[in-house]
Amino acid sequence: MKIAFVGAGRLGQTLAAAFFEAGWAVTGVASRSAGSSDLLAKAAGAGCTVYRHPQEAVDAADLVFLTVPDDAIQSLASGLRWRQGQSVVHCSGATEVSVLAQAQEQGAQIGGFHPLQLFADPVLALPRVAGSSVAIEACEALLPTLTQLAESVGYRPITLPPGVRGRYHAATNYSASFLLSLLREACDLWNAFGVDDKTALAALLPLAHGTLDAAEARGLAGALSGPISRGDAGVVRRHVTDLAATSADAVEFYRTMARRQILLAKENGRLSPDDIARVEASLG
Ligand SMILES: NC(=O)c1ccc[n+]([C@@H]2O[C@H](COP(=O)([O-])OP(=O)(O)OC[C@H]3O[C@@H](n4cnc5c(N)ncnc54)[C@H](OP(=O)(O)O)[C@@H]3O)[C@@H](O)[C@H]2O)c1
16 A cells, blocks of 8 residues: 655654554655655655655555645645545544545545644654554545554554544543643642742642543542542632632632532542532532
Protein backbone atom coordinates (compact mmCIF):
# COMPACT_ATOMS: atom_id res chain seq x y z
CA MET A 1 0.00 0.00 0.00
CA LYS A 2 1.47 3.33 -1.10
CA ILE A 3 0.79 6.13 1.41
CA ALA A 4 0.98 9.83 0.49
CA PHE A 5 0.60 13.01 2.53
CA VAL A 6 -0.83 16.29 1.34
CA GLY A 7 0.15 18.87 3.96
CA ALA A 8 3.53 18.45 5.61
CA GLY A 9 3.12 20.24 8.95
CA ARG A 10 3.51 19.01 12.50
CA LEU A 11 1.07 16.10 12.31
CA GLY A 12 1.96 15.04 8.75
CA GLN A 13 5.67 14.87 9.53
CA THR A 14 5.10 12.87 12.72
CA LEU A 15 2.68 10.35 11.19
CA ALA A 16 4.87 9.90 8.11
CA ALA A 17 7.88 9.11 10.32
CA ALA A 18 5.84 6.72 12.49
CA PHE A 19 4.44 4.84 9.46
CA PHE A 20 7.91 4.62 7.90
CA GLU A 21 9.42 3.29 11.13
CA ALA A 22 6.66 0.67 11.28
CA GLY A 23 7.61 -0.55 7.80
CA TRP A 24 4.92 1.10 5.67
CA ALA A 25 5.75 2.65 2.27
CA VAL A 26 5.32 6.41 2.49
CA THR A 27 5.83 7.14 -1.18
CA GLY A 28 4.83 10.76 -1.73
CA VAL A 29 4.25 14.19 -0.25
CA ALA A 30 2.98 17.54 -1.48
CA SER A 31 2.54 20.68 0.57
CA ARG A 32 2.23 24.40 0.09
CA SER A 33 5.95 24.96 0.55
CA ALA A 34 8.88 22.83 -0.63
CA GLY A 35 10.60 23.27 2.75
CA SER A 36 7.86 21.42 4.66
CA SER A 37 7.65 18.67 2.02
CA ASP A 38 11.40 18.13 2.22
CA LEU A 39 11.22 17.74 6.02
CA LEU A 40 8.45 15.14 5.73
CA ALA A 41 10.28 13.28 2.95
CA LYS A 42 13.43 13.16 5.08
CA ALA A 43 11.46 11.60 7.94
CA ALA A 44 9.74 9.11 5.64
CA GLY A 45 12.80 7.45 4.09
CA ALA A 46 14.40 7.32 0.66
CA GLY A 47 11.25 6.06 -1.08
CA CYS A 48 9.29 9.26 -0.51
CA THR A 49 8.99 11.56 -3.54
CA VAL A 50 8.34 15.28 -3.14
CA TYR A 51 5.66 16.38 -5.61
CA ARG A 52 5.00 19.99 -6.56
CA HIS A 53 1.26 19.51 -6.94
CA PRO A 54 -1.03 17.52 -4.60
CA GLN A 55 -2.66 15.80 -7.61
CA GLU A 56 0.63 14.10 -8.49
CA ALA A 57 0.95 12.76 -4.92
CA VAL A 58 -2.68 11.57 -5.00
CA ASP A 59 -2.31 9.85 -8.39
CA ALA A 60 0.69 7.85 -7.19
CA ALA A 61 -0.88 6.66 -3.90
CA ASP A 62 -3.39 4.10 -2.61
CA LEU A 63 -4.05 5.89 0.70
CA VAL A 64 -3.84 9.68 1.00
CA PHE A 65 -3.63 11.59 4.29
CA LEU A 66 -4.88 15.17 3.99
CA THR A 67 -2.90 16.68 6.87
CA VAL A 68 -3.74 20.32 6.19
CA PRO A 69 -5.51 22.85 8.48
CA ASP A 70 -9.17 21.95 9.06
CA ASP A 71 -10.48 24.87 7.03
CA ALA A 72 -8.52 23.72 3.96
CA ILE A 73 -9.65 20.05 3.93
CA GLN A 74 -12.93 20.34 2.02
CA SER A 75 -11.75 22.71 -0.73
CA LEU A 76 -8.50 20.75 -1.18
CA ALA A 77 -10.27 17.36 -1.42
CA SER A 78 -12.95 18.72 -3.75
CA GLY A 79 -10.37 20.19 -6.12
CA LEU A 80 -8.53 16.88 -6.59
CA ARG A 81 -9.35 13.88 -8.85
CA TRP A 82 -9.91 10.57 -7.07
CA ARG A 83 -10.27 7.05 -8.40
CA GLN A 84 -12.03 3.80 -7.54
CA GLY A 85 -10.18 1.72 -4.94
CA GLN A 86 -8.24 4.66 -3.57
CA SER A 87 -8.69 5.92 0.02
CA VAL A 88 -8.49 9.39 1.50
CA VAL A 89 -8.61 10.39 5.17
CA HIS A 90 -8.30 13.61 7.11
CA CYS A 91 -6.88 13.92 10.62
CA SER A 92 -9.16 16.55 12.10
CA GLY A 93 -11.10 15.90 15.29
CA ALA A 94 -13.99 18.30 14.74
CA THR A 95 -14.46 18.22 10.95
CA GLU A 96 -17.01 15.68 9.71
CA VAL A 97 -15.73 13.00 7.34
CA SER A 98 -18.56 13.99 4.98
CA VAL A 99 -16.43 16.96 3.82
CA LEU A 100 -14.69 14.31 1.70
CA ALA A 101 -17.98 13.40 -0.05
CA GLN A 102 -16.81 14.51 -3.49
CA ALA A 103 -13.91 12.05 -3.33
CA GLN A 104 -16.38 9.34 -2.34
CA GLU A 105 -18.62 10.19 -5.31
CA GLN A 106 -15.61 9.56 -7.56
CA GLY A 107 -15.13 6.08 -6.04
CA ALA A 108 -12.66 6.70 -3.20
CA GLN A 109 -13.17 5.31 0.31
CA ILE A 110 -13.19 8.10 2.87
CA GLY A 111 -12.37 8.28 6.57
CA GLY A 112 -11.09 10.16 9.58
CA PHE A 113 -7.93 9.34 11.57
CA HIS A 114 -7.68 11.69 14.55
CA PRO A 115 -4.76 11.07 16.94
CA LEU A 116 -5.52 12.05 20.54
CA GLN A 117 -2.15 13.64 20.98
CA LEU A 118 -0.52 17.06 20.82
CA PHE A 119 1.85 17.62 17.89
CA ALA A 120 3.66 20.82 18.82
CA ASP A 121 7.00 19.49 17.59
CA PRO A 122 7.42 16.36 15.40
CA VAL A 123 10.64 15.32 17.18
CA LEU A 124 8.93 15.37 20.59
CA ALA A 125 5.65 13.94 19.27
CA LEU A 126 7.07 10.84 17.56
CA PRO A 127 8.01 8.89 20.73
CA ARG A 128 4.53 9.64 22.13
CA VAL A 129 2.70 7.99 19.22
CA ALA A 130 2.95 4.53 20.80
CA GLY A 131 0.50 4.36 23.69
CA SER A 132 -1.71 7.23 22.50
CA SER A 133 -5.15 6.64 21.01
CA VAL A 134 -6.54 7.47 17.60
CA ALA A 135 -10.21 7.95 16.75
CA ILE A 136 -11.05 6.28 13.46
CA GLU A 137 -14.21 6.83 11.43
CA ALA A 138 -14.45 4.91 8.17
CA CYS A 139 -16.66 2.77 5.99
CA GLU A 140 -16.56 -1.01 6.57
CA ALA A 141 -14.09 -1.54 3.71
CA LEU A 142 -11.55 1.01 4.98
CA LEU A 143 -11.87 0.47 8.75
CA PRO A 144 -9.64 -2.67 8.93
CA THR A 145 -6.83 -0.96 6.99
CA LEU A 146 -6.85 2.14 9.21
CA THR A 147 -7.06 -0.02 12.33
CA GLN A 148 -4.09 -2.10 11.19
CA LEU A 149 -2.13 1.04 10.38
CA ALA A 150 -2.93 2.52 13.79
CA GLU A 151 -1.99 -0.62 15.71
CA SER A 152 1.26 -1.01 13.78
CA VAL A 153 2.55 2.29 15.23
CA GLY A 154 1.23 1.59 18.74
CA TYR A 155 -1.94 3.70 18.63
CA ARG A 156 -4.96 2.35 20.48
CA PRO A 157 -7.79 2.68 17.96
CA ILE A 158 -11.26 3.79 19.00
CA THR A 159 -14.08 3.82 16.47
CA LEU A 160 -16.30 6.87 15.96
CA PRO A 161 -19.78 6.70 14.43
CA PRO A 162 -20.65 9.37 11.86
CA GLY A 163 -22.14 12.69 13.01
CA VAL A 164 -20.74 12.92 16.58
CA ARG A 165 -17.58 14.91 15.99
CA GLY A 166 -18.74 18.17 17.60
CA ARG A 167 -19.41 16.40 20.91
CA TYR A 168 -16.44 14.07 20.55
CA HIS A 169 -13.97 16.90 20.00
CA ALA A 170 -15.46 19.24 22.61
CA ALA A 171 -15.05 16.42 25.14
CA THR A 172 -11.35 15.99 24.37
CA ASN A 173 -10.83 19.58 25.57
CA TYR A 174 -11.81 18.54 29.08
CA SER A 175 -8.81 16.22 29.33
CA ALA A 176 -6.46 18.64 27.57
CA SER A 177 -6.57 22.43 27.53
CA PHE A 178 -9.53 22.79 29.93
CA LEU A 179 -7.25 21.34 32.63
CA LEU A 180 -5.15 24.46 32.12
CA SER A 181 -8.22 26.65 32.68
CA LEU A 182 -8.84 24.90 36.02
CA LEU A 183 -5.24 25.51 37.09
CA ARG A 184 -5.53 29.15 35.92
CA GLU A 185 -8.57 29.56 38.18
CA ALA A 186 -6.67 28.05 41.13
CA CYS A 187 -3.61 30.26 40.51
CA ASP A 188 -5.79 33.39 40.22
CA LEU A 189 -7.30 32.68 43.64
CA TRP A 190 -3.84 32.29 45.17
CA ASN A 191 -2.41 35.29 43.24
CA ALA A 192 -5.00 37.42 45.08
CA PHE A 193 -3.18 36.82 48.40
CA GLY A 194 0.31 37.16 46.98
CA VAL A 195 1.38 33.69 45.76
CA ASP A 196 2.84 33.93 42.25
CA ASP A 197 2.09 31.45 39.44
CA LYS A 198 5.44 29.66 39.68
CA THR A 199 5.06 28.95 43.40
CA ALA A 200 1.39 28.09 42.99
CA LEU A 201 2.02 25.62 40.15
CA ALA A 202 4.90 23.99 42.06
CA ALA A 203 2.38 23.26 44.83
CA LEU A 204 -0.69 22.47 42.70
CA LEU A 205 0.76 20.36 39.89
CA PRO A 206 1.74 17.44 42.18
CA LEU A 207 -1.90 17.45 43.37
CA ALA A 208 -3.05 17.33 39.77
CA HIS A 209 -0.63 14.53 38.87
CA GLY A 210 -1.69 12.55 41.95
CA THR A 211 -5.34 12.92 41.00
CA LEU A 212 -4.71 11.72 37.44
CA ASP A 213 -2.66 8.76 38.72
CA ALA A 214 -5.49 7.84 41.09
CA ALA A 215 -8.03 8.08 38.25
CA GLU A 216 -5.90 5.74 36.16
CA ALA A 217 -5.63 3.24 39.01
CA ARG A 218 -9.14 3.45 40.50
CA GLY A 219 -11.46 5.04 37.92
CA LEU A 220 -13.06 8.49 38.25
CA ALA A 221 -15.49 7.86 41.10
CA GLY A 222 -12.96 5.67 42.93
CA ALA A 223 -10.31 8.41 42.80
CA LEU A 224 -12.57 11.05 44.34
CA SER A 225 -11.18 12.80 47.41
CA GLY A 226 -11.75 16.16 49.12
CA PRO A 227 -14.63 17.58 51.21
CA ILE A 228 -17.45 16.57 48.87
CA SER A 229 -16.28 12.94 48.86
CA ARG A 230 -16.36 12.98 52.69
CA GLY A 231 -19.68 14.78 53.01
CA ASP A 232 -17.94 17.70 54.76
CA ALA A 233 -20.73 20.21 54.14
CA GLY A 234 -19.19 22.76 56.55
CA VAL A 235 -16.00 22.98 54.48
CA VAL A 236 -17.98 23.36 51.25
CA ARG A 237 -20.05 26.15 52.87
CA ARG A 238 -16.80 27.91 53.88
CA HIS A 239 -15.50 27.67 50.29
CA VAL A 240 -18.74 29.16 48.95
CA THR A 241 -18.77 32.00 51.50
CA ASP A 242 -15.16 33.01 50.85
CA LEU A 243 -15.42 32.72 47.06
CA ALA A 244 -18.65 34.74 47.03
CA ALA A 245 -16.71 37.50 48.79
CA THR A 246 -14.06 37.27 46.04
CA SER A 247 -16.33 37.50 42.98
CA ALA A 248 -19.70 36.29 41.68
CA ASP A 249 -17.92 34.63 38.77
CA ALA A 250 -15.54 32.68 41.05
CA VAL A 251 -18.36 31.32 43.23
CA GLU A 252 -20.53 30.37 40.23
CA PHE A 253 -17.64 28.49 38.65
CA TYR A 254 -17.05 26.65 41.95
CA ARG A 255 -20.74 25.74 42.23
CA THR A 256 -20.78 24.32 38.69
CA MET A 257 -17.72 22.18 39.38
CA ALA A 258 -19.04 21.10 42.79
CA ARG A 259 -22.41 19.99 41.36
CA ARG A 260 -20.58 17.81 38.83
CA GLN A 261 -18.48 16.41 41.67
CA ILE A 262 -21.59 15.53 43.68
CA LEU A 263 -22.60 13.33 40.74
CA LEU A 264 -19.28 11.50 41.08
CA ALA A 265 -19.82 11.19 44.86
CA LYS A 266 -23.21 9.58 44.21
CA GLU A 267 -21.56 7.17 41.77
CA ASN A 268 -18.87 6.42 44.35
CA GLY A 269 -21.57 5.33 46.80
CA ARG A 270 -19.74 6.20 50.06
CA LEU A 271 -22.15 8.97 51.11
CA SER A 272 -25.68 8.47 52.40
CA PRO A 273 -28.57 10.35 50.74
CA ASP A 274 -28.60 12.65 53.82
CA ASP A 275 -24.88 13.47 53.38
CA ILE A 276 -25.48 14.26 49.72
CA ALA A 277 -28.45 16.50 50.59
CA ARG A 278 -26.38 18.43 53.17
CA VAL A 279 -23.54 18.98 50.68
CA GLU A 280 -26.03 20.11 48.03
CA ALA A 281 -27.61 22.54 50.48
CA SER A 282 -24.20 23.95 51.46
CA LEU A 283 -23.72 25.19 47.89
CA GLY A 284 -26.49 27.69 48.45
N1 LIG B 1 -1.12 19.56 15.83
C1 LIG B 1 -1.89 18.80 16.58
O1 LIG B 1 -1.68 18.73 17.79
C2 LIG B 1 -3.02 17.99 15.98
C3 LIG B 1 -3.57 16.94 16.74
C4 LIG B 1 -4.59 16.16 16.19
C5 LIG B 1 -5.08 16.47 14.92
N2 LIG B 1 -4.53 17.50 14.20
C6 LIG B 1 -5.08 17.78 12.86
O2 LIG B 1 -4.08 17.57 11.88
C7 LIG B 1 -4.31 18.45 10.78
C8 LIG B 1 -3.01 19.21 10.49
O3 LIG B 1 -2.67 19.95 11.64
P1 LIG B 1 -1.16 20.40 11.92
O4 LIG B 1 -1.10 20.80 13.36
O5 LIG B 1 -0.19 19.41 11.39
O6 LIG B 1 -1.10 21.74 11.04
P2 LIG B 1 0.19 22.52 10.54
O7 LIG B 1 1.40 22.18 11.36
O8 LIG B 1 -0.20 23.94 10.40
O9 LIG B 1 0.44 21.88 9.10
C9 LIG B 1 -0.44 22.05 8.04
C10 LIG B 1 0.35 21.83 6.76
O10 LIG B 1 -0.54 21.89 5.64
C11 LIG B 1 0.07 22.68 4.64
N3 LIG B 1 -1.02 23.28 3.84
C12 LIG B 1 -1.88 24.25 4.23
N4 LIG B 1 -2.79 24.47 3.28
C13 LIG B 1 -2.48 23.62 2.26
C14 LIG B 1 -3.04 23.38 1.00
N5 LIG B 1 -4.12 24.03 0.57
N6 LIG B 1 -2.47 22.43 0.22
C15 LIG B 1 -1.39 21.73 0.65
N7 LIG B 1 -0.82 21.92 1.84
C16 LIG B 1 -1.35 22.86 2.63
C17 LIG B 1 0.91 23.69 5.37
O11 LIG B 1 1.79 24.29 4.49
P3 LIG B 1 3.36 24.52 4.37
O12 LIG B 1 3.80 23.56 3.32
O13 LIG B 1 3.46 25.95 3.98
O14 LIG B 1 4.01 24.26 5.69
C18 LIG B 1 1.45 22.87 6.52
O15 LIG B 1 2.62 22.18 6.22
C19 LIG B 1 -5.48 19.35 11.15
O16 LIG B 1 -6.66 18.81 10.59
C20 LIG B 1 -5.53 19.23 12.68
O17 LIG B 1 -6.84 19.41 13.21
C21 LIG B 1 -3.51 18.27 14.70
